[in-house]
Amino acid sequence: xxxxxxxxxxxxxxxxxxxxxxxxxxxxxxxxxxxxxxxxxxxxxxxxxxxxxxxxxxxxxxxxxxxxxxxxxxxxxxxxxxxxxxxxxxxxxxxxxxxxxxxxxxxxxxxxxxxxxxxxxxxxxxxxxxxxxxxxxxxxxxxxxxxxxxxxxxxxxxxxxxxxxxxxxxxxxxxxxxxxxxxxxxxxxxxxxxxxxxxxx
Numbered sequence: 001x002x003x004x005x006x007x008x009x010x011x012x013x014x015x016x017x018x019x020x021x022x023x024x025x026x027x028x029x030x031x032x033x034x035x036x037x038x039x040x041x042x043x044x045x046x047x048x049x050x051x052x053x054x055x056x057x058x059x060x061x062x063x064x065x066x067x068x069x070x071x072x073x074x075x076x077x078x079x080x081x082x083x084x085x086x087x088x089x090x091x092x093x094x095x096x097x098x099x100x101x102x103x104x105x106x107x108x109x110x111x112x113x114x115x116x117x118x119x120x121x122x123x124x125x126x127x128x129x130x131x132x133x134x135x136x137x138x139x140x141x142x143x144x145x146x147x148x149x150x151x152x153x154x155x156x157x158x159x160x161x162x163x164x165x166x167x168x169x170x171x172x173x174x175x176x177x178x179x180x181x182x183x184x185x186x187x188x189x190x191x192x193x194x195x196x197x198x199x200x201x
Contacts, residue, residue, distance in 0.1 A: 111150035113185060117178040120187065123198065124148040126155075129167050146171070146187065153178075156188045161195050168201035 108120050128145040135141060144155045144165050155173070157165055165171055174194040176187055189195055 109150040110146070110148045110153050113153060113178050113187065115178060115180045115185060120176040120178060121172070121174050122146065122148065122153075122176065122187065123170070123172040126165050126167050126169050126171060126201075127152065129157075129162075129165065132162055143186075146173075154184060154186050156186050158189075161189060164195055164197050166201045169197055170199040172196045172198055 108122055124146040126144050127147045130143045132140050132142045140159050142157050142162055145152050146155045176189050176193045179186055
């Protein structure tokens with residue numbers, strides 16, 4: 001009756017520790033990138049098959065009453081690490097595109113704007129600002145004219161927007177929208193838009 005050799009058991013423990021280290025790196029990748037989990041699962045299964053051949057569970061013990069008819073060779077550290085690297089490659093994307101929020105949306109040309117346009121992004125110069133008036137609720141409102149190299153359009157301004165959009169300043173409008181008032185196109189900033197001063201007058 002043969003017994004497992006202590007040297008082989010120690011070597012197997014060392015290789016298991018190397019697998020754990022490799023899998024820790026895979027776990028870190030999964031935290032950042034959750035796509036490709038199916039491919040990772042297949043590669044991880046390959047690791048399990050290497051460590052646990054058919055009929056030879058890792059924790060199986062050999063008793064004197066259980067003869068070992070065929071010696072089982074434990075996987076080498078190279079085989080284990082290679083399988084772990086395959087799993088890591090499966091979850092590593094070919095490229096890391098920038099997050100969508102960081103992508104800069106293209107600017108709209110003023111000449112191309114039309115009634116009903118939404119998510120409008122414009123950069124231009126304030127060429128005129130009308131006198132400020134107050135509504136019945138006490139809000140300040142006025143109209144300005146913004147111009148780029150393609151044309152001009154009226155710009156509706158409210159409250160603190162009026163203080164930013166001075167004549168001859170260069171401003172950017174993000175996420176605005178266009179409607180029509182008295183047959184004239186009006187660019188509006190609205191609740192979800194943003195006005196940024198690019199260059200003061």
